[in-house]
Amino acid sequence: MITSKLKTALAADLRQVWDLVTDVGRYPQWRxxxxxxxxxxxxxxxxxxxxxxxxxFTVTRVDPYARWEFDMESSHMTGHWTGVFRQRGAGxxxxxxxxxxxxxxxxxxxVKLYLKRHQTQFAADLRKALER
Numbered sequence: 001m002i003t004s005k006l007k008t009a010l011a012a013d014l015r016q017v018w019d020l021v022t023d024v025g026r027y028p029q030w031r032x033x034x035x036x037x038x039x040x041x042x043x044x045x046x047x048x049x050x051x052x053x054x055x056x057f058t059v060t061r062v063d064p065y066a067r068w069e070f071d072m073e074s075s076h077m078t079g080h081w082t083g084v085f086r087q088r089g090a091g092x093x094x095x096x097x098x099x100x101x102x103x104x105x106x107x108x109x110x111v112k113l114y115l116k117r118h119q120t121q122f123a124a125d126l127r128k129a130l131e132r
Contacts, residue, residue: 001079002108004115006096008123012130014087017094018065020129021083024057030129033121057081077102077111094123 010017020026024045027037038046043059053074060080061069068083079100086093098115102108 001099001101002111004098006119010092014065014092017092018085031125
């Protein structure tokens with residue numbers, strides 16, 4: 001299993017950050033890596049990336065304005081994502097952790113780089129969306 005972490009401070013209120021991150025139906029409006037999202041029910045959604053990758057997400061824990069977790073699965077990997085949200089002054093600190101297992105052995109060396117790039121892009125897109 002490979003773990004990748006992202007911790008960063010955002011210049012936005014906790015509720016604003018939480019509402020944006022957990023409203024998956026709005027992801028295509030602000031995430032540069034996605035083509036579309038299909039919300040199947042309250043706990044399951046599918047992301048369709050611009051590169052053609054499809055990932056299924058199953059929400060496993062919701063502590064409003066504090067913690068959000070889900071399992072994820074694609075044709076290349078399975079894993080778990082944990083997002084912790086904390087108010088700091090007028091801003092918010094997010095602490096995201098992804099734990100992923102590659103389904104194919106040859107992919108293992110590339111997973112850490114992929115996760116780091118994905119997390120960096122997510123944070124950049126999130127910052128930009130919060131500035132609007």
